Amino acid sequence: MKDARIEDIGKYEGLEVTLKGWLYNLRSKGKLHFLQVRDGSGIIQAVMFKPNFDPEFFKEVKKLPQESSIIVTGKVKKDKRSALGYELDVTGLEIIQKSDQYPIQPKEHSVEFLLPRRHLWIRSRMQWAILRIRAEIIRAIRDYLDDSGFLLVDTPIFTPAACEGTTTLFETQYDSHHKAYLTQSGQLYNEATIMAFGKTYCFGPTFRAEKSKTRRHLREFWMVEPEMAYAHLEDVIRYSEGMIMAIVERVLDRKKVELEILERDVSKLEAIQTPFPRMSYQDAVKILHEKGVDFKDGGDFGSEDETILSSMNHSPLVVHRFPSAIKAFYMEPDPEDDTYCLSVDFLVPEGYGEVIGGGERMSDPDLLLQRVREHNLPEDAFQWYIDLRRYGSVPHGGFGLGIERTVAWMCGIEHIRETIAFPRMLYKIYP
RNA sequence: UCCUCUGUAGCUCAAUCGGUAGAGCGAGUGGCUGUUAACCACUAGGUUGGGGGUUCAAGUCCCUCCGGGGGAGCCA
Secondary structure (H helix, E strand, O other): OEEOOHHHHHHHOOOEEEEEEEEEEEEEEOOEEEEEEEOOOOEEEEEEEHHHOOHHHHHHHHOOOOOOEEEEEEEEEEOOOOOOOEEEEEEEEEEEEOOOOOOOOOOOOOHHHHHHHHHHHOOOHHHHHHHHHHHHHHHHHHHHHHHOOOEEOOOOOEEOOOOOOOOOOOEEEOOOOOEEEEOOOOHHHHHHHHHHHOEEEEEEEEEOOOOOOOOOOOOEEEEEEEEEEOOOHHHHHHHHHHHHHHHHHHHHHHOHHHHHHOOOOHHHHHOOOOOOOEEEHHHHHHHHHHOOOOOOOOOOOOHHHHHHHHOOOOOOEEEEOOEHHHOOOOEOEEOOEEEEEOEEEEEEOOOOEEEEEEEEEOOOHHHHHHHHHHOOOOOOOOHHHHHOOOOOOOOEEEEEEEHHHHHHHHHOOOOHHHHOOOOOEOOEOOO
């Protein structure tokens, strides 16, 4: 008898296998029990026929609560009536534990009810599908970068000072002499590692202590941040585009079952193609004004502006050369007009907003020092960063992609809180 | 901090003009050989978020506090 996983149950057609899992749902019809069994890799229907079992035991199974842990043995049969294509003709069933009455039913629940039960909620079909797509997206990103010659170099979570000074940071007491702040970005460190390795990326959690309470914000979220030496804005855009395409293609190719569970309109994803449409910040402002949007030139786009711009195309929209005033201090000025900088945002369709932000970094030490002072940043803390421009400075750039927003977009779900196993949100930290 | 919606059974929701609190799911008991959120019958389940007010009468109207959702601000 073979231990099998539901994921590749097709390989065992006609054979008797053992599945170790949990009872997802149970329907009973007189002499038949239909058990929906999940094992983490999928859900299969297991059928018990009364004459094959001890009558007392058969009765006991009918009363098994949802999520009871069970080990099921049976013969794998092809069956057109099953969504999976196969079902299990049960020959043996071992009850490992009878669950207590399980709070989450296979039906609609409110977020208020589900969020405090996130540790159980992740067992549900849709959550299972989302988190599997997330894992595939992460694999696609790492494969893409590894295959393109980027080296993974991890950057610290504890940082001595604000990466960019302005945003709200989570403060911790690091030791008796120092406070430390949870990182908002590994980028500044990436700028050091590229000078050692050429092309690098960091991949990890980042923290923002803003009081944002929207469907696009989490307090703890994951970012992948590639950075390249000897690179210009055009290289940044090219790799960003390549990475998004790699993600889209991989998910469409390997996550069909999950997309179907989520009822994702895949035609929206299939329509994405390179090159992505591009426009400068100034052109974007013109378009907003033509559409009658009350937008102040020089300001940052609000979520509604982003939605208007990004829904003009199937593919993500590349907006470049934002005003220096609304971007980070380290952005390289546009040689054509230094009120703008060589920055870029990727706005994805369907209202998911900015998924990538990046640009070319400043390479001149004097100008960088000037910017640090203009922004009232602690000069001492940035000494090492300025050093990078003193010892063999080169044009360089990179970008950051937010994992959760990307997952939400791929899955077509409303809120990014479902794209991570245990979301950290304002006023919510349980479980 | 502001705007807006919302709070009724374990869960998801209903309750007309202010007139005795209702259904489905879940739970319990029984039935059924192909169910797909199975179905059928019966049973239990309520301080309508808390406090105050108006009224003969409040789930419903008013005030207030608390909780929750969405958004704005904020957010490379």
